[in-house]
Amino acid sequence: MCTKAHCFIIPPYLLEKLAKHGNNSCKRALNDSARIVERRRSSLNNLLLRNEAEGNGDRFIYDSKNQFEQRLELVRKEGQDAIEDESVNKAYDTSGFVRKYFQETFGLNSIDGNGLDIISNVHYGEAYNNAYWDGDEMTYGDGDGREFTDFASAIDVVAHELVHGVTQFFANLEYQSQPGALNEHFSDVFGTVIKQKYLEQDISEADWLIGDSVVTEEFPGVAIRSMKAPGTANDFDTQPDHMDNYYNGMGDNQGVHINSGIPNKAFYLSCLEIGIDDCALIWFETLKSLWRTADFNDMVETLVSTAQQLISENRISENAVEAISNSFSQVGLTPIVV
Amino acid sequence: MKYQINIEGGFTGIPKQFEGEVKLDKNKEREMLDAVAEKREDHSHLRDGFTYTVKFTGDDGVYESQFGESNLPSSIRSFITDIQKSNG
Ligand SMILES: [Zn+2]
Numbered sequence: 466m467c468t469k470a471h472c473f474i475i476p477p478y479l480l481e482k483l484a485k486h487g488n489n490s491c492k493r494a495l496n497d498s499a500r501i502v503e504r505r506r507s508s509l510n511n512l513l514l515r516n517e518a519e520g521n522g523d524r525f526i527y528d529s530k531n532q533f534e535q536r537l538e539l540v541r542k543e544g545q546d547a548i549e550d551e552s553v554n555k556a557y558d559t560s561g562f563v564r565k566y567f568q569e570t571f572g573l574n575s576i577d578g579n580g581l582d583i584i585s586n587v588h589y590g591e592a593y594n595n596a597y598w599d600g601d602e603m604t605y606g607d608g609d610g611r612e613f614t615d616f617a618s619a620i621d622v623v624a625h626e627l628v629h630g631v632t633q634f635f636a637n638l639e640y641q642s643q644p645g646a647l648n649e650h651f652s653d654v655f656g657t658v659i660k661q662k663y664l665e666q667d668i669s670e671a672d673w674l675i676g677d678s679v680v681t682e683e684f685p686g687v688a689i690r691s692m693k694a695p696g697t698a699n700d701f702d703t704q705p706d707h708m709d710n711y712y713n714g715m716g717d718n719q720g721v722h723i724n725s726g727i728p729n730k731a732f733y734l735s736c737l738e739i740g741i742d743d744c745a746l747i748w749f750e751t752l753k754s755l756w757r758t759a760d761f762n763d764m765v766e767t768l769v770s771t772a773q774q775l776i777s778e779n780r781i782s783e784n785a786v787e788a789i790s791n792s793f794s795q796v797g798l799t800p801i802v803v
Numbered sequence: 804m805k806y807q808i809n810i811e812g813g814f815t816g817i818p819k820q821f822e823g824e825v826k827l828d829k830n831k832e833r834e835m836l837d838a839v840a841e842k843r844e845d846h847s848h849l850r851d852g853f854t855y856t857v858k859f860t861g862d863d864g865v866y867e868s869q870f871g872e873s874n875l876p877s878s879i880r881s882f883i884t885d886i887q888k889s890n891g
Contacts, residue, residue: 533877533880591884592884592887592888594815595813595815595853597850599849600848600849601848616814629850633850648850718854721816
């Protein structure tokens with residue numbers, strides 16, 4: 466038996482081995498201890514800038530006024546009426562939709578399960594072609610207007626960034642190589658699930674694109690990524706859809722936005738078999754069982770065991786394990802089902 | 804001063820590269836070279852942040868460093884923004 470107190474004095478590599486073999490208390494201790502160290506470090510860094518008080522999952526939208534500054538001016542907070550700025554209103558509405566999805570679907574209180582305030586910065590920087598999660602809050606650029614437009618206005622982008630928060634609090638997947646590609650994968654998975662809910666689409670109507678509404682007509686492509694056909698969303702899209710084409714380079718933190726195409730494709734194929742709601746539940750429960758260094762094989766193994774558990778509880782369709790196994794086999798990750 | 808800037812990662816995952824030469828007054832050039840040489844701690848929970856690899860070649864040698872979204876010196880950030888705008 467591994468209690469939390471014991472786990473703190475066990476070296477991380479041993480905790481990782483125990484977590485890998487299904488010891489959830491070790492997994493929790495591993496993630497918690499890393500999180501505590503990280504939070505202490507960032508708290509010291511941010512002592513003069515941040516108020517770390519517990520929140521109620523309230524939304525706060527700040528306007529960066531095209532400067533590279535976060536929390537520059539608070540322009541709308543929970544319960545306040547819409548203002549003239551549509552980016553602000555969109556960030557408010559979409560982050561509320563994401564919060565509501567996790568609350569109503571999984572009973573999750575905000576992104577950490579503990580009522581963390583949801584803080585967004587819009588109009589960040591000048592011609593800034595990006596959106597990011599920094600461990601505490603989201604930040605969105607307006608885009609340069611040539612290739613990209615307002616990142617804060619896209620439901621899938623907002624969901625993607627918020628789910629980086631969910632992943633941080635529930636699995637703390639490190640941001641490099643395969644664990645990093647899984648981190649990106651979970652953000653794309655719930656980005657696409659929540660986008661379909663927001664647009665009231667079913668899986669046959671959905672385009673399975675990520676970031677289609679942040680690219681301009683001049684951009685050489687239709688979106689940033691495609692879950693259905695990785696590698697085809699634009700002229701720069703190098704995502705593989707099979708382990709045979711796995712990216713082994715050092716760029717992009719060893720391909721976190723590249724190799725995520727492989728599990729993304731498997732998720733799409735699984736949804737075709739058992740539907741997006743069963744898949745969302747399996748993936749969410751799997752995320753809660755993963756750990757910092759989990760790789761693709763760990764992911765598939767955990768998906769299968771999670772699906773077996775959910776089938777035994779009559780919460781998902783009976784052919785889920787077969788569907789997941791077939792889908793991952795098609796991308797070169799055949800699981801061993803026991 | 805010659806510059807070579809690689810930007811990778813980010814939500815889009817689309818790398819960008821800028822290369823060229825600019826004429827800066829001596830004080831400004833010194834400020835930029837010193838900014839590249841100074842290493843500051845990055846924020847490890849950043850997700851989808853850009854990674855900036857910056858290489859400056861001044862009269863007294865080559866200065867190269869890699870930065871994340873949270874530790875990119877503001878002088879280099881505005882230099883990159885100007886370069887991006889002029890490449891538009
Ligand atoms: Zn991401």
